[in-house]
Amino acid sequence: MTASLVDPFARAISYLRVSVTDRCDFRCMYCMSENMTFLPKKELLTLEELDRLCSTFIRLGVQKLRITGGEPLVRRNIMSFFQAMSRHLESEALNELTLTTNGSQLNRFANDLACAGVKRINVSLDTLDEEKFADITRWGRLPQVLKGIEAAQRHGIHIKINAVALKNFSEEELPRITQWCAQSGMDLTWIEVMPMGDIGNEQRLEQYWSLNDVRTIYEQNYTVTDLIERTGGPARYIRLEETGQKIGFITPLSHNFCESCNRVRLTCTGELYMCLGQEDMADLRAPLRRFTDTDIPLETTIREAIARKPKGHDFDYSRQRLDGQVSRHMSHTGG
Numbered sequence: 001m002t003a004s005l006v007d008p009f010a011r012a013i014s015y016l017r018v019s020v021t022d023r024c025d026f027r028c029m030y031c032m033s034e035n036m037t038f039l040p041k042k043e044l045l046t047l048e049e050l051d052r053l054c055s056t057f058i059r060l061g062v063q064k065l066r067i068t069g070g071e072p073l074v075r076r077n078i079m080s081f082f083q084a085m086s087r088h089l090e091s092e093a094l095n096e097l098t099l100t101t102n103g104s105q106l107n108r109f110a111n112d113l114a115c116a117g118v119k120r121i122n123v124s125l126d127t128l129d130e131e132k133f134a135d136i137t138r139w140g141r142l143p144q145v146l147k148g149i150e151a152a153q154r155h156g157i158h159i160k161i162n163a164v165a166l167k168n169f170s171e172e173e174l175p176r177i178t179q180w181c182a183q184s185g186m187d188l189t190w191i192e193v194m195p196m197g198d199i200g201n202e203q204r205l206e207q208y209w210s211l212n213d214v215r216t217i218y219e220q221n222y223t224v225t226d227l228i229e230r231t232g233g234p235a236r237y238i239r240l241e242e243t244g245q246k247i248g249f250i251t252p253l254s255h256n257f258c259e260s261c262n263r264v265r266l267t268c269t270g271e272l273y274m275c276l277g278q279e280d281m282a283d284l285r286a287p288l289r290r291f292t293d294t295d296i297p298l299e300t301t302i303r304e305a306i307a308r309k310p311k312g313h314d315f316d317y318s319r320q321r322l323d324g325q326v327s328r329h330m331s332h333t334g335g
C-alpha cells in the first residue's frame, strides 16, 4: 500500500478541493470584479487529466474530494467527471464526493449528482431578499437558486448553506437565513470575508464583519451551546437550543484555524496550493503532461509539495491594513 500524505506538522492530508473552472455565471462582489479576465480554455486541464490527478491523490490517501470553482456546474460535460469519480466511492477508496456551488444549475443536475453518489452539497447564499441577491451576485437570480436547492433536497441530497458575513449587509439577513435553514433542515455556516484577489472598487475593510459579532447576535436571541465537534476543517460549531440547529463559523481572521488543516487545493490549471492564504504552489500539470505512461513523477511532485505545506496563513485585518493579502481570486484557487 502507498504511504499516505503527511505534512511537516504531522497533519495527514486526506481532503482535496479541486477547482474545475475559474469561470462563473455570477459575479459576487466579494469574489470577482465585474470585468473578469478568465483563463484561455487551452490552459485548463481536460476532464481526463483532472481524473488522473484526482485518482492519484486518492491512491495517496485522499478520502474526501470537493469539486469547486468558479462555478463547477458551468464547466462543460462536468457530469461525466462526477460519474467517473463515483467509481472511487464504489471501491470505497473515497469516503465522500461533494461540491460547493452557487446553486444556479442545481435544478438541472440534482438527479445526475445524486446518481453519482453525491450526498451533501454546500450552496453559497448570502441573502433571501431577491433584490439584495441580484445586487451582491450582480448576475444571479434568487428564485433559480431556491429551485435548485429544492431539487437537490428532493433527490435526498443534504444541503449546507454557506453565507459570507458582510458588514452593513448580513445584519438583516441573519435572522431570516437562520430561520429558513432551521425550517428546511439545512445546516448553516458563516464565513469571514478573506482578502483574496483584486475586486475593483469594493473595499475589503468595509466588507469585513467579524464572526465574533455574529455570535453575539445569536447569544442575544438564543441559548447558545458551544459544540466541541470538529470536522477536521476550519469550522467551529454552536447549537441554538431553541431550534436545535447547528451553526458553523469559519473565522480565518478572528480565529486562526490552521493547526487542524487536512486539505490542499488544486486549480483548474493543475497548480497545487498547499495553503489558501500563501503564494507557494507546485505545478502538477508539467509532470502530468510530460509523463503519460507513469504516475511516479507526478506522485513525487505531490509528495515534495506536501513536504512544503506551511504552518498557516497570514491574513490579518487587525492593523486596519490588508495584511497577508494574496493576489489570486478565490475562484482561481477554489473556495
Ligand code: SAM
Residues within 6 Å of the ligand: 024, 030, 031, 068, 069, 070, 071, 072, 100, 101, 102, 122, 123, 124, 162, 163, 164, 191, 192, 193, 194, 195, 196, 330, 331, 334, 335
Ligand atoms: N461558485 C461556487 C460558490 O459560490 O459556492 C464555488 C466557488 S466560490 C469561490 C466558494 C466559496 O468561496 C463561496 O462560498 C464564496 O462565498 C466564497 N468566497 C468567495 N470569495 C470570498 C472571499 N473573498 N472571502 C471569503 N469567502 C469567499
Ligand code: SF4
Residues within 6 Å of the ligand: 024, 025, 026, 027, 028, 031, 032, 069, 070, 071, 102, 124, 331
Ligand atoms: Fe461565482 Fe462562487 Fe465567486 Fe460568486 S462566490 S462569483 S458564485 S465563484
